[in-house]
Amino acid sequence: MAVIAHDPSRPTQTHGEVTRDVLATITSKPTKGYYILLGTMAFLTAVLLGTVTMLLKEGLGLAGYAPPIMWSVYITTFVFWVGIGHAGTLISAILFLFRSPWRTAVYRATEAMTVFAVMTAALFPIIHIGRQWIFYWLIPYPNARYLWPNFKSPLLWDVFAISTYLTVSSTFLMVGLIPDIAAVRDHVSGWRKKLYGALSLGWTGADSQWRHYSRAYLYLAALATPLVLSVHSVVSWDFAVSIVPGWHGTIFAPYFVAGAIYSGIGMVLTLMIPLRKVLKVEHMITDYHFDNLSKLTLFTGTILFYAYGMEYFVAWYSGSTFEQTTFWRRAFGPAWWAGWAMIICNAFVSQLLWFKKIRTNLTSLFIISIFINLGMWFERYVIVTSSLANDYIPYAWGQINPTWADWLILLGSFGWFGLWFTLFYKNFPIVAIQEIKEMIPMPRRKVSSHGGAH
């Protein structure tokens, strides 16, 4: 008798067990630890709102802006959070189109992370612009000034890219949630039944609903796939379309997209390693899933390694003094520590994932994920500030001096992101019930000709 090895990408539970296990993450009473976490995130959000309010009152003088560095921590943090969002769409849309079965267990959490990361990122250009109360001037609308925005500016492309990305990723998340919310509705009572009943939009899983839904989900994935590649490309063009040394590189779009996915998976690992234990879903999100996430991290980290090397090579090969000086000062200038933090945390630490022992050890993976988060923030810090610090005229060179307002807003952004994510995972299915069920063969009365259920 042939022994068929179990495919680790396939869940082993029955449909009923999937419903029970995932619903338990919502219906179980929140622990004291949950309330402490929620309280901490709410406090950090209050820090963010308080600091932004002071910034509104006092102006950008509170931030560490001084010529020549007029883009600094806020733009760095904007790019950081947009990047975090990319892993979610890669896993939920791109791997859906590639029919990668392992994505199913983790995609909901990563998709929620995407939406909340983009919501966080979207705050930063508004904080950065100075007169935050007229941010809507970025939107082309008929106005008393008879002016339209400049469509040749990458900054306006970014407005379109980020707002489209936020809309489409939120839509994708909500559409995927509808059948699962209906499952929650059917198993709770009282006010929760009413709430989830309203949110489920009348879903019953009838054939007339599945017929349109399953096609629509496919098309949404097909639309989200080029979108995710475009968004960080457009973000990279905020820099690359200018003629600032260190920014004006043709590799910027793929370099940024790889970096975004790399940083996003880093954040997925940071969130999911503790979360699966807290929510007791270790049998659904297994070591196999983390091994695959690690391989994606290794792949994108290796692209980054190449991109870093290529940046230095091109600076040398270009023969341009300005390029060469910018990159020399990145490695050996006053901010050398940031330059090396980026290279070590991203290019070198990711290479540890060649070893299976490290990929399958969740403690080491968690530590690596922290390095990735740090490294990717530093990458954006180096790109944004080092080029501005060393412009064409040495007389105008300067150094960045971040202030308490910069650091508190950065810290508060983690609270804002964390608050949404913490609320989400306790109130909505963090593992996609209906997609997991789709992967589990339904019981059959008759044994098929090729043996057992198909």
Place this chain on the structure above:
Amino acid sequence: MATSVPGVLAHFAHVDGAADAIRELKATGHKDLTVYCAAHNHELEAAIGDPISPVRLWTLFAGLTGVSAGFSLAIWMSSDWPLLVGGKPITAIPSFVVIGFELTILFGSLATVIAVIVLSAMKSLKGRPYHPKFSDDHIGVFVPCRADQAAAVEQLLTGHGSVEVTRDA
């Protein structure tokens, strides 16, 4: 759930039994079935035999509208207040590709979601019975029929392994 459509509701625990029942019901003239399942299932979809969803047409036309709107918006607004920027032409098509692309995706995605809501609503499920087990591990088949047909329908459903059959009105 209050029901007003008379008929028979069956629960199935086995997908092949449900699919066989659907095929036989269709063959015996019961076309207006409602099949409930917690997850999308290709075997049931094949047994139901509905044509492919027209959602794709909504996506396509909205996407085309989006790309036209993106380019038109950028071209018209640039021409309405013609300012030379960076020595580029007033209508600099390569710069407008991003706007056209983003609006293609935006319009296409939103229209896809609206299409699901509108097209699903076109077949009213009002008055048809539902059971919470259908979002768990049972497949539901509701057969609208007259009282004099109900016994034969019940027999057919039970014959294909239905684990529970209830008659409504």
